[in-house]
Amino acid sequence: MLSLRELQLNFFHSIASIPGGGNANFSPGLVQVVEGRDKLGPEERLNIYAQMYYARLIEVLREDFSRVAAVLGCERFDRLVRAYLAHHPSTHPSLRYLGRHFAAFLAAWPEAASLPFLSDLARLEWARLEVFDAPDVEPLRVEHLHGFSPDEWPSLKFQLIPAFHALQSAWPVHEIWAAATDETSADRSCERREKTAVRIWREGFAVYHSKMDATEQAALTAVQAGEPFAGICATLASLVPTEEAAPMMGSLLLRWLEDGILVNHKA
Amino acid sequence: MAFSVPYLGHGVGLRTKHFPHLWEGTARADWFEAISENFMIRGGRPLAALEKARETAPLVLHGVSLSLGSTDPLNIPYLEDLQALIRRCEPAWVSDHLCWGSVGGHYAHDLLPLPYTEEALVHVVERVQAIQDRLGRQILIENVSSYLTFSPSTMSEWEFLTEIAERADCGILLDVNNIYVSAANHGFAAEQYIAGVPADRVGQIHLAGHADMGTYLFDTHDGPVITSVWELYRLAVRHCGRVSTLIEWDDKIPEFDLLCAEAERAREIEMTELGQSYAKSA
Numbered sequence: 393m394l395s396l397r398e399l400q401l402n403f404f405h406s407i408a409s410i411p412g413g414g415n416a417n418f419s420p421g422l423v424q425v426v427e428g429r430d431k432l433g434p435e436e437r438l439n440i441y442a443q444m445y446y447a448r449l450i451e452v453l454r455e456d457f458s459r460v461a462a463v464l465g466c467e468r469f470d471r472l473v474r475a476y477l478a479h480h481p482s483t484h485p486s487l488r489y490l491g492r493h494f495a496a497f498l499a500a501w502p503e504a505a506s507l508p509f510l511s512d513l514a515r516l517e518w519a520r521l522e523v524f525d526a527p528d529v530e531p532l533r534v535e536h537l538h539g540f541s542p543d544e545w546p547s548l549k550f551q552l553i554p555a556f557h558a559l560q561s562a563w564p565v566h567e568i569w570a571a572a573t574d575e576t577s578a579d580r581s582c583e584r585r586e587k588t589a590v591r592i593w594r595e596g597f598a599v600y601h602s603k604m605d606a607t608e609q610a611a612l613t614a615v616q617a618g619e620p621f622a623g624i625c626a627t628l629a630s631l632v633p634t635e636e637a638a639p640m641m642g643s644l645l646l647r648w649l650e651d652g653i654l655v656n657h658k659a
Numbered sequence: 660m661a662f663s664v665p666y667l668g669h670g671v672g673l674r675t676k677h678f679p680h681l682w683e684g685t686a687r688a689d690w691f692e693a694i695s696e697n698f699m700i701r702g703g704r705p706l707a708a709l710e711k712a713r714e715t716a717p718l719v720l721h722g723v724s725l726s727l728g729s730t731d732p733l734n735i736p737y738l739e740d741l742q743a744l745i746r747r748c749e750p751a752w753v754s755d756h757l758c759w760g761s762v763g764g765h766y767a768h769d770l771l772p773l774p775y776t777e778e779a780l781v782h783v784v785e786r787v788q789a790i791q792d793r794l795g796r797q798i799l800i801e802n803v804s805s806y807l808t809f810s811p812s813t814m815s816e817w818e819f820l821t822e823i824a825e826r827a828d829c830g831i832l833l834d835v836n837n838i839y840v841s842a843a844n845h846g847f848a849a850e851q852y853i854a855g856v857p858a859d860r861v862g863q864i865h866l867a868g869h870a871d872m873g874t875y876l877f878d879t880h881d882g883p884v885i886t887s888v889w890e891l892y893r894l895a896v897r898h899c900g901r902v903s904t905l906i907e908w909d910d911k912i913p914e915f916d917l918l919c920a921e922a923e924r925a926r927e928i929e930m931t932e933l934g935q936s937y938a939k940s941a
Binding site for chain 1: 696699700701702703704705706707724726728729730734737759761762763764765766767768769771773774776778779782806807808809810811845846874875877
Protein backbone atom coordinates (compact mmCIF):
# COMPACT_ATOMS: atom_id res chain seq x y z
CA MET A 393 0.00 0.00 0.00
CA LEU A 394 1.22 3.52 -0.81
CA SER A 395 2.20 5.72 2.08
CA LEU A 396 0.56 9.15 2.20
CA ARG A 397 3.81 10.65 0.91
CA GLU A 398 4.00 8.19 -2.00
CA LEU A 399 0.35 8.73 -2.82
CA GLN A 400 0.82 12.50 -3.01
CA LEU A 401 4.00 12.33 -5.08
CA ASN A 402 2.34 9.90 -7.49
CA PHE A 403 -0.80 12.00 -7.65
CA PHE A 404 1.01 15.25 -8.43
CA HIS A 405 3.23 13.57 -10.97
CA SER A 406 0.20 11.99 -12.62
CA ILE A 407 -1.82 15.16 -13.03
CA ALA A 408 1.10 17.45 -13.90
CA SER A 409 3.06 15.28 -16.30
CA ILE A 410 0.72 15.05 -19.25
CA PRO A 411 1.39 18.30 -21.11
CA GLY A 412 -0.44 17.08 -24.20
CA GLY A 413 -3.50 15.80 -22.32
CA GLY A 414 -4.71 12.21 -22.12
CA ASN A 415 -4.24 9.87 -19.21
CA ALA A 416 -1.49 7.47 -20.30
CA ASN A 417 0.94 8.58 -17.62
CA PHE A 418 -1.14 7.85 -14.54
CA SER A 419 0.94 5.82 -12.15
CA PRO A 420 -0.37 2.21 -11.98
CA GLY A 421 0.17 2.18 -8.21
CA LEU A 422 -2.03 5.26 -7.89
CA VAL A 423 -4.72 3.99 -10.24
CA GLN A 424 -4.90 0.85 -8.12
CA VAL A 425 -5.95 2.79 -5.01
CA VAL A 426 -8.44 5.13 -6.73
CA GLU A 427 -11.99 3.84 -6.55
CA GLY A 428 -14.06 3.67 -9.72
CA ARG A 429 -17.81 4.04 -9.48
CA ASP A 430 -20.79 4.26 -11.83
CA LYS A 431 -19.68 5.64 -15.21
CA LEU A 432 -16.29 6.89 -14.04
CA GLY A 433 -13.29 4.63 -13.61
CA PRO A 434 -10.11 5.55 -11.70
CA GLU A 435 -8.40 7.01 -14.79
CA GLU A 436 -11.38 9.18 -15.70
CA ARG A 437 -11.51 10.48 -12.14
CA LEU A 438 -7.79 11.27 -12.08
CA ASN A 439 -8.19 12.92 -15.44
CA ILE A 440 -10.66 15.43 -13.97
CA TYR A 441 -7.85 16.66 -11.72
CA ALA A 442 -5.31 16.67 -14.57
CA GLN A 443 -7.64 18.74 -16.74
CA MET A 444 -8.33 21.13 -13.87
CA TYR A 445 -4.60 21.54 -13.19
CA TYR A 446 -3.88 22.75 -16.70
CA ALA A 447 -7.11 24.68 -17.20
CA ARG A 448 -6.59 26.71 -14.05
CA LEU A 449 -2.92 27.52 -14.61
CA ILE A 450 -3.39 28.30 -18.30
CA GLU A 451 -6.17 30.69 -17.36
CA VAL A 452 -3.98 32.45 -14.79
CA LEU A 453 -1.14 32.97 -17.25
CA ARG A 454 -3.56 34.00 -19.99
CA GLU A 455 -4.75 36.76 -17.68
CA ASP A 456 -1.23 37.78 -16.60
CA PHE A 457 0.12 37.73 -20.19
CA SER A 458 -3.00 38.65 -22.14
CA ARG A 459 -1.04 40.47 -24.89
CA VAL A 460 1.37 37.57 -25.43
CA ALA A 461 -1.68 35.29 -25.56
CA ALA A 462 -3.31 37.58 -28.13
CA VAL A 463 -0.25 37.46 -30.38
CA LEU A 464 0.13 33.69 -30.13
CA GLY A 465 -3.54 32.76 -30.37
CA CYS A 466 -5.31 30.25 -28.17
CA GLU A 467 -3.72 26.97 -29.30
CA ARG A 468 -0.12 28.15 -29.38
CA PHE A 469 -0.49 29.90 -26.03
CA ASP A 470 -1.87 26.69 -24.49
CA ARG A 471 1.13 24.76 -25.86
CA LEU A 472 3.49 27.40 -24.52
CA VAL A 473 1.98 27.25 -21.02
CA ARG A 474 2.03 23.44 -20.94
CA ALA A 475 5.70 23.50 -21.92
CA TYR A 476 6.39 26.23 -19.37
CA LEU A 477 4.69 24.31 -16.56
CA ALA A 478 6.70 21.20 -17.40
CA HIS A 479 9.88 23.24 -16.79
CA HIS A 480 8.58 25.59 -14.12
CA PRO A 481 5.84 24.02 -11.99
CA SER A 482 4.56 26.44 -9.39
CA THR A 483 6.77 26.64 -6.30
CA HIS A 484 4.91 29.45 -4.55
CA PRO A 485 1.63 29.19 -2.62
CA SER A 486 0.26 32.19 -4.51
CA LEU A 487 -0.67 32.06 -8.18
CA ARG A 488 0.54 35.65 -8.37
CA TYR A 489 4.09 34.35 -8.91
CA LEU A 490 3.35 31.57 -11.40
CA GLY A 491 4.60 33.66 -14.33
CA ARG A 492 7.88 34.86 -12.85
CA HIS A 493 10.01 32.76 -15.25
CA PHE A 494 7.66 33.13 -18.21
CA ALA A 495 9.49 35.84 -20.17
CA ALA A 496 12.85 34.06 -19.87
CA PHE A 497 11.26 30.75 -20.89
CA LEU A 498 9.56 32.39 -23.84
CA ALA A 499 12.90 33.78 -25.07
CA ALA A 500 14.13 30.22 -25.58
CA TRP A 501 10.86 28.62 -26.74
CA PRO A 502 11.46 27.33 -30.28
CA GLU A 503 7.91 28.05 -31.49
CA ALA A 504 8.44 31.76 -30.76
CA ALA A 505 11.64 32.00 -32.79
CA SER A 506 9.74 33.85 -35.54
CA LEU A 507 8.40 36.32 -32.95
CA PRO A 508 11.63 37.56 -31.33
CA PHE A 509 9.90 40.54 -29.65
CA LEU A 510 7.53 38.29 -27.70
CA SER A 511 9.78 37.78 -24.69
CA ASP A 512 10.09 41.54 -24.22
CA LEU A 513 6.33 41.89 -24.49
CA ALA A 514 6.09 39.33 -21.68
CA ARG A 515 8.64 41.31 -19.65
CA LEU A 516 6.50 44.44 -20.04
CA GLU A 517 3.36 42.59 -18.96
CA TRP A 518 5.18 41.13 -15.95
CA ALA A 519 6.60 44.54 -15.01
CA ARG A 520 3.08 45.97 -15.05
CA LEU A 521 2.01 43.20 -12.63
CA GLU A 522 5.00 43.86 -10.36
CA VAL A 523 4.14 47.54 -10.26
CA PHE A 524 0.43 46.86 -9.67
CA ASP A 525 0.98 45.46 -6.17
CA ALA A 526 4.29 47.09 -5.23
CA PRO A 527 4.44 48.77 -1.81
CA ASP A 528 2.52 52.00 -1.29
CA VAL A 529 4.39 55.23 -0.56
CA GLU A 530 3.43 58.88 -0.51
CA PRO A 531 5.01 60.37 -3.66
CA LEU A 532 6.80 63.70 -3.74
CA ARG A 533 4.72 66.58 -5.16
CA VAL A 534 5.71 69.99 -6.53
CA GLU A 535 4.62 71.76 -3.35
CA HIS A 536 7.07 69.67 -1.30
CA LEU A 537 9.97 71.30 -3.18
CA HIS A 538 8.93 74.86 -2.47
CA GLY A 539 10.66 74.86 0.89
CA PHE A 540 14.16 74.37 -0.50
CA SER A 541 16.52 77.30 -0.94
CA PRO A 542 18.63 77.61 -4.14
CA ASP A 543 21.67 76.62 -2.08
CA GLU A 544 20.09 73.29 -1.14
CA TRP A 545 19.12 72.22 -4.67
CA PRO A 546 22.50 70.90 -5.91
CA SER A 547 22.70 68.35 -3.09
CA LEU A 548 19.02 67.29 -3.18
CA LYS A 549 18.59 63.57 -3.73
CA PHE A 550 15.53 61.82 -5.06
CA GLN A 551 14.45 58.20 -4.98
CA LEU A 552 12.02 56.38 -7.23
CA ILE A 553 8.83 54.93 -5.79
CA PRO A 554 8.79 51.12 -5.31
CA ALA A 555 6.05 50.92 -7.96
CA PHE A 556 8.48 51.93 -10.70
CA HIS A 557 10.26 49.78 -13.24
CA ALA A 558 12.44 50.61 -16.26
CA LEU A 559 12.75 48.23 -19.18
CA GLN A 560 15.02 48.19 -22.22
CA SER A 561 14.10 46.39 -25.40
CA ALA A 562 15.39 45.98 -28.95
CA TRP A 563 11.77 46.48 -30.08
CA PRO A 564 9.15 49.23 -29.70
CA VAL A 565 7.59 47.07 -27.05
CA HIS A 566 5.09 49.74 -25.94
CA GLU A 567 3.67 49.88 -29.47
CA ILE A 568 3.56 46.10 -29.70
CA TRP A 569 1.70 46.04 -26.35
CA ALA A 570 -0.85 48.56 -27.62
CA ALA A 571 -1.41 46.67 -30.88
CA ALA A 572 -1.62 43.19 -29.34
CA THR A 573 -5.22 43.24 -28.29
CA ASP A 574 -6.20 40.19 -30.27
CA GLU A 575 -4.63 37.83 -32.76
CA THR A 576 -6.41 39.06 -35.87
CA SER A 577 -6.14 42.82 -35.42
CA ALA A 578 -2.51 42.95 -34.29
CA ASP A 579 -0.63 45.68 -36.13
CA ARG A 580 2.48 44.00 -37.55
CA SER A 581 4.10 47.33 -38.51
CA CYS A 582 5.35 47.84 -34.95
CA GLU A 583 7.22 44.53 -35.01
CA ARG A 584 10.44 46.18 -36.16
CA ARG A 585 13.82 46.43 -34.47
CA GLU A 586 14.06 49.75 -32.66
CA LYS A 587 15.96 50.20 -29.43
CA THR A 588 13.40 51.30 -26.87
CA ALA A 589 13.35 52.21 -23.18
CA VAL A 590 10.07 52.15 -21.31
CA ARG A 591 9.21 53.18 -17.80
CA ILE A 592 6.35 51.50 -15.96
CA TRP A 593 4.81 53.03 -12.84
CA ARG A 594 1.72 53.14 -10.69
CA GLU A 595 -0.07 56.34 -9.81
CA GLY A 596 -2.78 55.74 -7.24
CA PHE A 597 -4.12 52.34 -8.27
CA ALA A 598 -3.59 52.78 -12.02
CA VAL A 599 -0.58 51.29 -13.83
CA TYR A 600 0.95 53.22 -16.73
CA HIS A 601 3.90 52.85 -19.04
CA SER A 602 5.51 55.21 -21.52
CA LYS A 603 8.50 55.34 -23.81
CA MET A 604 11.52 57.26 -22.54
CA ASP A 605 13.85 59.25 -24.78
CA ALA A 606 17.62 58.97 -24.26
CA THR A 607 17.79 62.00 -21.98
CA GLU A 608 15.01 60.87 -19.66
CA GLN A 609 16.49 57.40 -19.53
CA ALA A 610 19.93 58.80 -18.61
CA ALA A 611 18.48 61.17 -16.01
CA LEU A 612 16.38 58.42 -14.37
CA THR A 613 19.41 56.12 -14.36
CA ALA A 614 21.26 58.87 -12.48
CA VAL A 615 18.36 59.13 -9.99
CA GLN A 616 18.43 55.34 -9.49
CA ALA A 617 22.20 55.52 -8.93
CA GLY A 618 21.64 58.01 -6.09
CA GLU A 619 23.13 61.02 -7.87
CA PRO A 620 22.23 64.40 -6.30
CA PHE A 621 20.34 66.96 -8.37
CA ALA A 622 23.60 68.53 -9.55
CA GLY A 623 24.80 65.13 -10.78
CA ILE A 624 21.55 64.53 -12.69
CA CYS A 625 21.93 67.96 -14.32
CA ALA A 626 25.53 67.14 -15.24
CA THR A 627 24.35 63.90 -16.86
CA LEU A 628 21.92 65.85 -19.01
CA ALA A 629 24.54 68.51 -19.83
CA SER A 630 26.76 65.78 -21.24
CA LEU A 631 24.01 64.78 -23.69
CA VAL A 632 22.54 68.09 -24.87
CA PRO A 633 23.83 71.64 -25.48
CA THR A 634 24.45 73.45 -22.17
CA GLU A 635 21.67 75.99 -22.68
CA GLU A 636 19.12 73.20 -23.17
CA ALA A 637 20.11 71.18 -20.10
CA ALA A 638 18.50 73.38 -17.43
CA PRO A 639 15.05 73.75 -19.05
CA MET A 640 15.10 70.07 -19.95
CA MET A 641 15.85 69.15 -16.34
CA GLY A 642 13.01 71.37 -15.16
CA SER A 643 10.62 69.80 -17.61
CA LEU A 644 11.63 66.24 -16.67
CA LEU A 645 11.36 66.96 -12.95
CA LEU A 646 7.90 68.42 -13.39
CA ARG A 647 6.77 65.39 -15.38
CA TRP A 648 8.15 62.98 -12.76
CA LEU A 649 6.41 64.89 -9.98
CA GLU A 650 3.14 64.92 -11.90
CA ASP A 651 3.43 61.18 -12.50
CA GLY A 652 4.22 60.66 -8.81
CA ILE A 653 7.32 58.54 -9.37
CA LEU A 654 9.67 60.35 -6.95
CA VAL A 655 9.79 59.91 -3.22
CA ASN A 656 11.77 60.93 -0.13
CA HIS A 657 14.06 63.79 -0.97
CA LYS A 658 17.00 64.18 1.33
CA ALA A 659 19.79 66.75 1.46
CA MET B 660 -11.62 21.62 24.49
CA ALA B 661 -14.12 23.97 22.88
CA PHE B 662 -14.59 26.01 19.80
CA SER B 663 -16.40 29.30 19.40
CA VAL B 664 -16.50 32.11 16.86
CA PRO B 665 -18.88 35.08 16.72
CA TYR B 666 -22.08 34.92 14.68
CA LEU B 667 -21.79 37.45 11.83
CA GLY B 668 -24.92 36.79 9.81
CA HIS B 669 -24.98 36.21 6.04
CA GLY B 670 -21.97 37.48 4.14
CA VAL B 671 -20.41 37.51 0.69
CA GLY B 672 -16.97 36.94 -0.78
CA LEU B 673 -14.82 40.01 -1.37
CA ARG B 674 -14.12 40.03 -5.11
CA THR B 675 -12.30 42.51 -7.38
CA LYS B 676 -15.42 43.18 -9.46
CA HIS B 677 -17.14 44.63 -6.40
CA PHE B 678 -14.28 46.81 -5.14
CA PRO B 679 -15.88 50.01 -6.53
CA HIS B 680 -18.84 49.45 -4.19
CA LEU B 681 -16.46 49.74 -1.24
CA TRP B 682 -15.41 53.25 -2.24
CA GLU B 683 -18.96 54.22 -3.21
CA GLY B 684 -20.25 53.08 0.17
CA THR B 685 -22.70 50.67 -1.46
CA ALA B 686 -21.02 47.41 -0.41
CA ARG B 687 -23.69 46.55 2.11
CA ALA B 688 -23.15 43.07 3.51
CA ASP B 689 -23.21 41.51 6.97
CA TRP B 690 -19.56 40.51 6.52
CA PHE B 691 -16.91 39.77 3.93
CA GLU B 692 -14.69 36.78 3.32
CA ALA B 693 -11.34 37.55 1.67
CA ILE B 694 -9.16 34.95 -0.03
CA SER B 695 -5.96 35.19 2.03
CA GLU B 696 -3.49 34.66 -0.83
CA ASN B 697 -5.02 37.47 -2.91
CA PHE B 698 -3.97 39.93 -0.22
CA MET B 699 -0.52 38.56 0.64
CA ILE B 700 0.93 41.34 -1.46
CA ARG B 701 2.93 44.49 -0.77
CA GLY B 702 0.53 47.27 -1.74
CA GLY B 703 -1.83 48.67 -4.34
CA ARG B 704 -5.55 48.49 -4.91
CA PRO B 705 -6.32 45.04 -3.41
CA LEU B 706 -4.88 45.95 0.00
CA ALA B 707 -6.65 49.31 -0.06
CA ALA B 708 -9.90 47.46 -0.84
CA LEU B 709 -9.28 45.07 2.05
CA GLU B 710 -8.85 48.04 4.37
CA LYS B 711 -12.10 49.56 3.06
CA ALA B 712 -13.92 46.27 3.53
CA ARG B 713 -12.67 46.05 7.10
CA GLU B 714 -14.02 49.55 7.78
CA THR B 715 -17.35 48.53 6.24
CA ALA B 716 -18.11 45.20 7.92
CA PRO B 717 -16.50 42.29 9.80
CA LEU B 718 -13.94 40.37 7.79
CA VAL B 719 -12.70 36.78 7.78
CA LEU B 720 -9.73 35.25 5.94
CA HIS B 721 -10.17 32.12 3.85
CA GLY B 722 -7.02 30.49 2.47
CA VAL B 723 -6.52 28.09 -0.42
CA SER B 724 -2.80 27.24 -0.12
CA LEU B 725 -2.20 26.16 3.45
CA SER B 726 -2.02 22.62 2.07
CA LEU B 727 -3.07 21.15 5.40
CA GLY B 728 -2.69 17.54 4.34
CA SER B 729 0.60 17.87 2.47
CA THR B 730 3.49 15.65 3.50
CA ASP B 731 5.90 18.50 2.75
CA PRO B 732 7.15 20.50 5.73
CA LEU B 733 4.93 23.43 6.65
CA ASN B 734 5.70 26.45 4.47
CA ILE B 735 6.97 28.83 7.15
CA PRO B 736 7.33 31.95 4.93
CA TYR B 737 3.69 31.42 3.88
CA LEU B 738 2.61 31.21 7.52
CA GLU B 739 4.60 34.34 8.31
CA ASP B 740 2.85 36.16 5.46
CA LEU B 741 -0.50 34.89 6.74
CA GLN B 742 0.33 36.06 10.25
CA ALA B 743 1.28 39.50 8.90
CA LEU B 744 -2.04 39.68 7.03
CA ILE B 745 -3.91 38.63 10.17
CA ARG B 746 -2.22 41.44 12.11
CA ARG B 747 -3.11 43.86 9.33
CA CYS B 748 -6.81 43.10 8.95
CA GLU B 749 -7.74 41.46 12.28
CA PRO B 750 -10.14 38.87 10.85
CA ALA B 751 -12.91 37.39 12.98
CA TRP B 752 -11.44 33.99 12.08
CA VAL B 753 -9.16 32.22 9.60
CA SER B 754 -9.99 29.15 7.56
CA ASP B 755 -8.55 26.84 4.92
CA HIS B 756 -9.34 23.49 3.34
CA LEU B 757 -9.12 19.89 4.50
CA CYS B 758 -7.04 18.73 1.55
CA TRP B 759 -3.54 18.97 0.17
CA GLY B 760 -2.29 21.05 -2.74
CA SER B 761 1.47 20.80 -2.75
CA VAL B 762 4.14 18.13 -2.61
CA GLY B 763 7.85 18.02 -3.39
CA GLY B 764 7.89 21.82 -3.22
CA HIS B 765 5.41 22.11 -6.11
CA TYR B 766 1.93 23.62 -5.87
CA ALA B 767 -1.01 22.27 -7.87
CA HIS B 768 -3.19 25.25 -6.85
CA ASP B 769 -6.02 22.81 -6.42
CA LEU B 770 -7.81 21.24 -3.47
CA LEU B 771 -6.67 17.63 -3.79
CA PRO B 772 -8.33 14.79 -1.87
CA LEU B 773 -6.87 12.85 1.04
CA PRO B 774 -7.35 9.18 1.85
CA TYR B 775 -9.41 8.86 5.02
CA THR B 776 -6.93 6.70 6.92
CA GLU B 777 -5.46 6.79 10.42
CA GLU B 778 -2.09 7.76 8.89
CA ALA B 779 -3.60 10.82 7.17
CA LEU B 780 -5.64 11.65 10.26
CA VAL B 781 -2.63 11.71 12.58
CA HIS B 782 -0.66 13.71 10.02
CA VAL B 783 -3.31 16.37 9.49
CA VAL B 784 -4.02 16.71 13.22
CA GLU B 785 -0.33 17.40 13.86
CA ARG B 786 -0.26 19.98 11.07
CA VAL B 787 -3.39 21.77 12.27
CA GLN B 788 -2.03 21.87 15.81
CA ALA B 789 1.32 23.23 14.62
CA ILE B 790 -0.41 25.90 12.51
CA GLN B 791 -2.70 26.91 15.37
CA ASP B 792 0.29 27.12 17.73
CA ARG B 793 2.18 29.32 15.28
CA LEU B 794 -0.80 31.59 14.53
CA GLY B 795 -1.85 31.67 18.17
CA ARG B 796 -5.48 30.99 17.26
CA GLN B 797 -7.86 28.21 16.29
CA ILE B 798 -8.57 27.81 12.60
CA LEU B 799 -11.57 26.43 10.72
CA ILE B 800 -11.12 23.60 8.23
CA GLU B 801 -13.44 23.19 5.25
CA ASN B 802 -14.62 20.02 3.53
CA VAL B 803 -13.82 20.14 -0.21
CA SER B 804 -15.63 18.88 -3.29
CA SER B 805 -13.92 15.76 -4.61
CA TYR B 806 -14.02 13.65 -7.72
CA LEU B 807 -12.33 10.51 -6.44
CA THR B 808 -11.92 8.49 -3.27
CA PHE B 809 -9.16 6.10 -2.22
CA SER B 810 -9.70 2.42 -1.51
CA PRO B 811 -7.44 2.39 1.60
CA SER B 812 -9.86 4.78 3.36
CA THR B 813 -11.16 3.30 6.59
CA MET B 814 -13.71 5.95 7.52
CA SER B 815 -16.20 8.30 5.91
CA GLU B 816 -15.27 11.88 5.07
CA TRP B 817 -17.45 13.26 7.85
CA GLU B 818 -15.88 10.89 10.37
CA PHE B 819 -12.43 12.03 9.18
CA LEU B 820 -13.42 15.71 9.39
CA THR B 821 -14.95 15.25 12.85
CA GLU B 822 -11.95 13.36 14.23
CA ILE B 823 -9.53 16.05 13.03
CA ALA B 824 -11.65 18.85 14.47
CA GLU B 825 -11.93 17.07 17.83
CA ARG B 826 -8.31 15.93 18.10
CA ALA B 827 -6.77 19.19 16.83
CA ASP B 828 -9.37 21.29 18.63
CA CYS B 829 -10.22 23.39 15.58
CA GLY B 830 -13.44 24.58 13.99
CA ILE B 831 -15.29 23.39 10.90
CA LEU B 832 -16.28 25.43 7.88
CA LEU B 833 -19.09 23.32 6.52
CA ASP B 834 -19.46 23.73 2.76
CA VAL B 835 -22.95 22.49 2.04
CA ASN B 836 -22.48 22.67 -1.73
CA ASN B 837 -19.30 20.59 -1.47
CA ILE B 838 -21.18 17.95 0.52
CA TYR B 839 -23.86 17.85 -2.20
CA VAL B 840 -21.26 17.59 -5.00
CA SER B 841 -19.18 14.89 -3.27
CA ALA B 842 -22.29 12.94 -2.24
CA ALA B 843 -23.36 12.76 -5.88
CA ASN B 844 -19.84 11.88 -7.06
CA HIS B 845 -19.26 9.15 -4.48
CA GLY B 846 -22.74 7.88 -3.73
CA PHE B 847 -23.17 8.72 -0.07
CA ALA B 848 -26.13 10.44 1.60
CA ALA B 849 -25.55 14.18 2.07
CA GLU B 850 -28.05 14.17 4.93
CA GLN B 851 -26.01 11.53 6.76
CA TYR B 852 -22.89 13.69 6.34
CA ILE B 853 -24.55 16.73 7.92
CA ALA B 854 -26.01 14.68 10.76
CA GLY B 855 -22.56 13.25 11.45
CA VAL B 856 -20.79 16.58 11.86
CA PRO B 857 -20.42 17.95 15.43
CA ALA B 858 -22.68 21.04 15.45
CA ASP B 859 -20.69 22.76 18.18
CA ARG B 860 -17.58 22.81 15.97
CA VAL B 861 -19.24 24.39 12.91
CA GLY B 862 -18.31 28.08 12.85
CA GLN B 863 -19.17 28.91 9.26
CA ILE B 864 -21.18 27.57 6.34
CA HIS B 865 -20.39 28.00 2.64
CA LEU B 866 -22.99 27.95 -0.13
CA ALA B 867 -22.17 28.02 -3.84
CA GLY B 868 -23.23 26.93 -7.28
CA HIS B 869 -21.92 23.92 -9.21
CA ALA B 870 -22.22 22.36 -12.66
CA ASP B 871 -23.64 19.03 -13.79
CA MET B 872 -21.05 17.56 -16.17
CA GLY B 873 -23.21 14.56 -17.06
CA THR B 874 -21.16 11.85 -15.38
CA TYR B 875 -20.23 13.92 -12.32
CA LEU B 876 -20.92 17.20 -10.54
CA PHE B 877 -18.24 19.88 -10.71
CA ASP B 878 -17.70 22.58 -8.09
CA THR B 879 -17.61 25.73 -10.22
CA HIS B 880 -18.77 28.59 -7.95
CA ASP B 881 -20.03 30.26 -11.12
CA GLY B 882 -23.76 30.43 -10.61
CA PRO B 883 -26.60 30.59 -8.11
CA VAL B 884 -27.10 27.99 -5.39
CA ILE B 885 -29.40 25.25 -6.69
CA THR B 886 -32.65 24.29 -4.96
CA SER B 887 -31.33 20.96 -3.63
CA VAL B 888 -28.40 22.72 -1.97
CA TRP B 889 -30.76 25.26 -0.40
CA GLU B 890 -32.71 22.31 1.02
CA LEU B 891 -29.51 20.82 2.37
CA TYR B 892 -28.69 24.20 3.91
CA ARG B 893 -32.07 24.11 5.64
CA LEU B 894 -31.04 20.78 7.13
CA ALA B 895 -27.63 22.15 8.17
CA VAL B 896 -29.30 25.12 9.93
CA ARG B 897 -31.59 22.73 11.80
CA HIS B 898 -28.59 20.65 12.85
CA CYS B 899 -26.09 23.42 13.65
CA GLY B 900 -28.31 26.33 14.68
CA ARG B 901 -27.24 29.88 13.86
CA VAL B 902 -23.99 29.76 11.91
CA SER B 903 -22.41 32.58 9.91
CA THR B 904 -23.11 31.76 6.28
CA LEU B 905 -21.36 32.93 3.14
CA ILE B 906 -22.20 32.82 -0.55
CA GLU B 907 -19.17 31.89 -2.68
CA TRP B 908 -19.34 33.10 -6.27
CA ASP B 909 -15.90 33.15 -7.89
CA ASP B 910 -16.48 32.92 -11.62
CA LYS B 911 -18.98 34.72 -13.88
CA ILE B 912 -19.36 36.96 -10.85
CA PRO B 913 -22.76 38.71 -10.77
CA GLU B 914 -23.59 42.27 -9.81
CA PHE B 915 -23.22 42.95 -6.10
CA ASP B 916 -27.00 43.18 -5.58
CA LEU B 917 -27.58 39.71 -6.99
CA LEU B 918 -24.87 38.29 -4.76
CA CYS B 919 -26.48 39.95 -1.75
CA ALA B 920 -29.86 38.59 -2.80
CA GLU B 921 -28.41 35.07 -2.43
CA ALA B 922 -27.20 35.98 1.06
CA GLU B 923 -30.68 37.28 1.86
CA ARG B 924 -32.17 33.99 0.74
CA ALA B 925 -29.89 32.21 3.20
CA ARG B 926 -31.05 34.61 5.92
CA GLU B 927 -34.70 33.86 5.12
CA ILE B 928 -34.09 30.13 5.40
CA GLU B 929 -32.36 30.61 8.73
CA MET B 930 -35.27 32.75 9.97
CA THR B 931 -37.79 30.19 8.78
CA GLU B 932 -35.97 27.33 10.47
CA LEU B 933 -34.91 29.07 13.67
CA GLY B 934 -37.59 31.69 14.00
CA GLN B 935 -35.32 34.70 14.26
CA SER B 936 -32.11 36.21 12.95
CA TYR B 937 -29.67 38.45 14.73
CA ALA B 938 -27.80 39.47 11.61
CA LYS B 939 -27.27 43.19 11.31
CA SER B 940 -27.15 44.64 7.83
CA ALA B 941 -25.23 47.90 7.40
